[in-house]
Amino acid sequence: METNNLTKLTSWQKLETHYKQIKDKHLRDLFNEQPERGLKFTVNSIGLFMDYSKHRITGETLDLLFNLADELELVEKRDAMFRGDKINKTENRAVLHTALRAPKDAKILVDGKDVVPEVHAVLNKMANFSNRVRNGEWKGYTGKRIKNIINIGIGGSDLGPVMAYEALKYYTPRDMTFHFVSNVDGTDFAESVYSLDPEETLFIISSKTFTTLETMTNAQTAREWTLKKLKDEKAIAKHFVAVSTNEKEVTKFGIDTANMFEFWDWVGGRYSMDSAIGLSTMIAIGPENFNELLSGFHQMDEHFKTAPLEQNMPVLMGLLSVWYNNFFGAQTVAVLPYEQYLHRFPAYLQQLTMESNGKHITLDGMITEYQTGPIFWGEPGTNGQHSFYQLIHQGTKIIPCDFIAFRQSLNPLGNHHDILIANVIAQGEALAFGKTPEEVKAEGTPDWLVPHRTFEGNRPSTTIFADKLTPEVLGKLVALYEHSVFTQGIIWGIDSFDQWGVELGKVLAKRIIPQLTDLKTKLDHDSSTNNLIKHYRKGL
Ligand code: G6Q
DSSP, rough: OOOOOGGSSHHHHHHHHHHHHHHOEEEEEHHSSSSSSHHSSEETTTTTTEEOOTTTHHHHHHHHHHHHHHTTTTTHHHHHHHHHHHOGGGGTBBBOGGGGGGGTTTOOOETTOOOOHHHHHHHHHHHHHHHHHHHTTOOOOOSOBEEEEEEEEEETTTTTHHHHHHHHHGOOOOOOOSEEESSSHHHHHHHHHHTOGGGGGEEEEEOOSSOOHHHHHHHHHHHHHHHHHHHOOHHHHEEEEESSHHHHHHHTTTTOOGGEEEOOTSGGGGGGGGGGGGHHHHHHOOOHHHHHHHHHHHHHHHHHHHOOGOOOOHHHHHHHHHHHIIIIIOOOEEEEOOOOGGHHHHHHHHHIIIIHHHHBTTSSSSSSSSSOOOOOEOTTTTTGGGGHHHHHHHSOOOOOEEEESSSSSSSOOOOOHHHHHHHHHHHHHHHHOOBBBHHHHHTOHHHHHHHHHOOOOOOOOOEEEEESHHHHHHHHHHHHHHHHHHHHHHHHHHHHTGGGGGGHHHHHHHHHHEEEEEEOOOOOOOOHHHHHHHHHHHHH
């Protein structure tokens, strides 16, 4: 198979030459040479403040990265996405999560049809339903108020809802409980419903296809759990609603399509938290807050669409990621929110980034001869500081960090917030500037200990600040990463919107399921797989 010629482009080669010139330059020198860079390399727009001055770049690096983006037609391709062109080539689909947050008067055509009215019709239906559940008008089969919401879904139909619920918990009613069942491991379901009363519980079965094995298995179990107590099929209509694109399968399951919330094939799973997949989020935070969330997404869409590249947050973030991934050989990116409510944000971003850009075949069917999607990971601060930050500070790997922080706490308590924020600012400073052997010696450290206590520094980070964590800010942050992923995908020439890599495991699992219990089946896998199946059978 042929390889892609990205690395032969003039703009790429210029970056390679530039990298050789800059790679040994320390951030200390960059700041000495350009003392005002802490003011210059910042963006302050749409309520977010992004400081990217602690990166191993100069103005020239940025110009060269912008040239690369120009040569690869980033702007034209961005416009094609917003327009509804079928840029998800391998699935022949438009990519229009941006239409989910478009204002009512927008017009976005897919196959000649304006999709905006449908989007708003579903949002209205969701708002109506959410209000009825929240105010107790929607009752369970026995007339009891619904107190527990359980979203059953997996991947894109789970990670967004659970992250958003956790992130926006401050805005949720505390007399209701919210649960998210995704894993086919029965423990996930069992622990979620433990101590819940089926009469007060509503299941949202969230599945774009309504055929996903894990979700359908959990949904059937939920059905049995409900019927065990309520003993009447008619109860299903009061305790189950569906979010799906597949009307036929929803009806087959026994859910009235009046209780089905629709979305469309141009919404990718990992880009769907602001579609009807966000129904649990809307019930949790209320329709007004959900609208704020959508407005935050939309503001970032507009920013991505209109801000000049040098002031464009997702473009900068995406290109910096390419810079480290492809030139410095960085393997990972750490996302470190200094906000407890964002504790599921890194996990959410893992799917968004890695399912989107974990590809090695280009849109033209060629092998990439360069690295693509980095590994994303992270934990909220300050907890990470007491575990893995050691490796970021003094290990052998370069790990660009995204710090996310807020000027105000939602739960102000004494001086907790000052301590939290002092820590996030200090981490960026320590990573960038470190501590020289001379400084360590001057503290009276014995010679033999000096190397251990020296921090070489020169470790890059971005710091993003917002005022406080609101639904609107969450929308902006998610859209920031969505468009950064898009920017990277354009540079690498891959389809950021398909996910063929998850298929094979699913097919093989379906084959193995009956073999586990049907002891007569002759096993024809490799010796390791056969043996593992036999090992399991012995425990039956
Ligand atoms: C996301 C992926 C994947 C998907 C799940 C659930 O982009 O497509 O994570 O969301 O496999 O799929 P269903 O919603 O169809 O159950």
